[in-house]
Amino acid sequence: MWARLKEMYQSSSLGGVVVTWRQFYALRKPDDASTMRTHIAAVRGLAEKLGRLYNDKPSDAQIIATLLMSLPSAYDTLIISLDSHPERDNLEFVIGRLLAEEHRQEAEINGVIPYGQSLGPTNAMTARVRRDRSQITCFKCRKVGHFQNECPEPGPLVENPFRSTPEAATPPVIAATAITHATNSYTF
Structure with a gap:
C-alpha cells in the first residue's frame, strides 16, 4: 500500500529532483533570524529528502559545502580556518565548529568573555578593584x-607597617679562599 501511495503522490520526476537540488544549494542562513542548529537541520532535512524521495543523497562534502556557502560573512574567518584543518571533510567536526563559532559570536555580542580569552585590561581577573x-x-x-x-x-x-615581610635575610657566608702560588695549594 505504501508503495502505491508513494507512486501516486511523490514527484520523482527530473523536475522534482532539480527543484530540490536548487533549494539545497540556494539555502542561506539569515544573519540573525535563526540559530545555527535550525540552519543545520534545514540543510540536513533537504539532504535527507533528496536521499529518501529521489534516491540521490548528497555526500558529506556536498553538505559541508552547502553549509559553508550558506553562512553570512560573520563566519568567513571560521571558513578560512577550516580550510587548513585536516578534519575539514568530517561533517560532524564541521558542525561542531559551526556551533562553537555561533556560541563565541553570541558571547561577544552579549559582552561575555569566552573561556580562555581575554579582553585585556577589562578582564575581571586583571582589573583593579576599586575601593571606597x-x-x-x-x-x-x-x-x-x-x-x-x-x-x-x-x-x-x-614602608607599609601591615605588609608581611620575610625576616631579613642574612648574607650568605662566603668561605675565604687562600691561594698559595708557591706550593700550588688551594684552600676553599
Missing part, C-alpha cells in the same frame, strides 16, 4: 582618603 577611599588610610601622613603614592605631604615614602 573613605576606608583607606595613607601610611605616610596617616590621613584618610588617599594612598601614600597620592599623598600631598612632602617627604619620603614610608
Whole structure:
C-alpha cells in the first residue's frame, strides 16, 4: 500500500529532483533570524529528502559545502580556518565548529568573555578593584582618603607597617679562599 501511495503522490520526476537540488544549494542562513542548529537541520532535512524521495543523497562534502556557502560573512574567518584543518571533510567536526563559532559570536555580542580569552585590561581577573577611599588610610601622613603614592605631604615614602615581610635575610657566608702560588695549594 505504501508503495502505491508513494507512486501516486511523490514527484520523482527530473523536475522534482532539480527543484530540490536548487533549494539545497540556494539555502542561506539569515544573519540573525535563526540559530545555527535550525540552519543545520534545514540543510540536513533537504539532504535527507533528496536521499529518501529521489534516491540521490548528497555526500558529506556536498553538505559541508552547502553549509559553508550558506553562512553570512560573520563566519568567513571560521571558513578560512577550516580550510587548513585536516578534519575539514568530517561533517560532524564541521558542525561542531559551526556551533562553537555561533556560541563565541553570541558571547561577544552579549559582552561575555569566552573561556580562555581575554579582553585585556577589562578582564575581571586583571582589573583593579576599586575601593571606597573613605576606608583607606595613607601610611605616610596617616590621613584618610588617599594612598601614600597620592599623598600631598612632602617627604619620603614610608614602608607599609601591615605588609608581611620575610625576616631579613642574612648574607650568605662566603668561605675565604687562600691561594698559595708557591706550593700550588688551594684552600676553599
